[in-house]
Amino acid sequence: MIVCTKKDLVQTEDLYQKYFNWYPALGYEVYFISNKKDDKKTWQQFEQLFQNKISVFTGQTGSGKSSTLNTLLQAEIIKTQEISKALGRGKHTTTSALYELLHGMIADTPCFSTFDLRDYEKSGLARTYHFFNQYASECKFRTCLHLHEPHCKIKALVQENIIPHFL
Known part of the structure; x- marks a missing residue:
């Protein structure tokens, strides 16, 4: 499943249409959400994905994993920070945590600051x-x-x- 968490920061739907619409055709579930919860129907569908399941959030620093989990938990439980102006990316805040959610468990994992394929054959x-x-x-x-x-x-x-x- 691919979750894009900062829909409120996208100025136009063109980016979504150009890139994210491909993924469902390739067999992935895709959710394009805002942690401001401005689209209640999408959030209700998204929340149900976690019911009675064990789930893990993973992704790049500053991608919105902890903020999304705070929104799902309806509380500011997990520490978040602003994007670093000096680095232009998120700051490491999560060490690891497991939370109960909708009769299941969800983990907020430590993130990665870069993604590199150089070591792959x-x-x-x-x-x-x-x-x-x-x-x-x-x-x-x-x-x-x-x-x-x-x-x-x-x-x-x-x-x-x-x-x-x-x-």
């Missing part, structure tokens, strides 16, 4: 995404990286706009 990434893995067996070459190989099913799906191309 290309061959591993070529099959990491479930929609790649689903179709990769239809590529002509078993070792296809979906870059320049002929008869690549993934490249064909990108050309057909079934898999998004973000450049």
